[in-house]
Amino acid sequence: MDLKLSTLLCLTLLFSTILSPALSELCNPKDKKVLLQIKKAFNDPYALSSWNPKTDCCDWYSVTCDSTTNRVNSLTLFSGGLSGQIPPQVGDLPYLELLQFHKQPNLTGPIQPSIAKLKSLKELRLSWTNISGSVPDFLSQLKNLTFLELSFNNLSGSIPSSLSQLPNLDALHLDRNKLTGHIPKSFGEFHGSVPELYLSHNQLSGNIPTSLAKLDFNRIDFSRNKLEGDASMIFGLNKTAQIVDLSRNLLEFNLSKVEFSKSLTSLDLNHNKITGSIPVGLTQLDLQFLNVSYNRLCGQIPVGGKLQSFDSSAYIHNRCLCGAPLPSCT
Template sequence: MLLLFLLLSSSLIVLAERCHPDDKAAILKFKNSFSNGPELLPMWSLDRDCCSIFDCDEVINRVVDFSLTYSNLAGTIPDAIGDLTYLKTLRLHKMPFLVGEIPRAVVRLKHVTFFDISWTNVSGHVPPFLAELKSVMFIYLSYNNLSGPIPSSLSTLPNMIGLDLSRNRLVGPIPESFGHLVSPALQGLSLSHNMLSGEIPTSLGNMIIYRIDLSRNNLSGDASMLFGASKNTSEINISRNNFEFDFSRVSFMTETLVTLDVSHNKIYGKIPSQILKAFMLQALNVSYNRLCGEIPSGWKLRYRSDGFDNSSFVHNRCLCGSPLTQCK
């Protein structure tokens, strides 16, 4: 009777376990790949259902969300991460002691839609093989130590709607292929705080990008193709570069523009009066350029009844009018 009870009890435990054995093995292997893994992750154990730690698909009992944040795990990303083949969300965030390169094993994550390795000390190049993740929608690789060029292969991702490579040490130009993305539109493109150089591909102006941040690089030439009355862009930040173009010829997204920062460039010409129609505008900075002429007046802003102060316009060649000095 006792033997039967023990057998039934063990069967119930097995039945109660939701985590797929392959996923459990991969998670334990991931933990044990770090020298301090067993110490920091004692709850990841053979007798613990990994679906009680990570989100699992209720039908197939496979881990679909592997999110690890604010961890002091020390070492490189182990190949075992690629064994979580049903993963939809990979998030390794704020892990300052995570080093080394992104392993090629991640290409086995054929179902991943959210790929986030950010705020770590991961280094090496942005891997071109990330283009093999055909299901991915968001790639966040910000606040790392990545270097080298932006791989043009990323433009072939058919479902990508968000790309953030900001705050790394990337060099070279924005790939020409980024103006011909397979994905029809991007919610956000952030390449800020790198060492990118050269001109923006003209074709980038043909893309639908709702938020674009190219600030704090060494980009040059014309960026006027990012503007246009027919676009739906809400945020444009191209500050602290070497862009040089005639601002007078720019038209604005009057229905959608919320944030505009073109400061610290070599932009010349006048501020077009059409900007007054951008009633959603909440943040504006055109300072430290070579603009001239009278600042348009008569703002009718939905969220800023006071307009913009002088910090939005200072240090230009000959801008005048409120809130700066009167025009002569």
């Protein structure tokens, strides 16, 4: 009897040793196969050395899995080490909610079309890389996107108007690329939430669409482009904009006639062709930052609020602006 029991215990221990790795691995085998294909496509880089086929992919560097389904839901590859194009296999992770390639200077080529298959994707961050080509129209198919960041790349061409069809978008970063053309009129017709808009450091031209007057943007950065004409539709007493940067463009409008919401904390209009005077309404705001330098403003800087807390660099190089912190009006 003792011999039988001893044999049974030995067999149990043997089988448990053989089976335990398989039982303990949570990673879905389909997801694991795709990740290993991605690693191979990048020529087995050192940055992905933890992607060992003998270990659980849910424990791999840059990979996270859903705690309930154990499907891969996040892939965040940043800080160098990868070269070449984004592999098409990234589109074969159907439960992916976050995809990020950040600070990968050797990442090249276009934005991978297979990304359009990632219908569960909530955040797409492709930033500080050397990817090129256009901002693809297919991104508008990713209806669950809440955050789209394509900044600090070499993207060119125009901005697709279809991006306004993303119903859940909270932030759109297209800044620091080589984008040309106009800001789409459709950006005044976002379906659902109104995203923060970051379009700075491009080569965008033409007028800011008047359709933007219909929406209430919390943050707008259109700085360092070639935008012309009126930008007053962005502002308004009933809006809740906090940060607006329109600096270093070719904008021309009368600042005297603009009404600002009390929510505004940062306003940068420097290096434009803006005329008129500084409205008294700005004294009622809790401004943390203001710069209206290098324009065509005239008249006395209103006294009150935060306007005298900024040094002269916020006001210099205007046509005939005067009063503290500039020299007094004569």
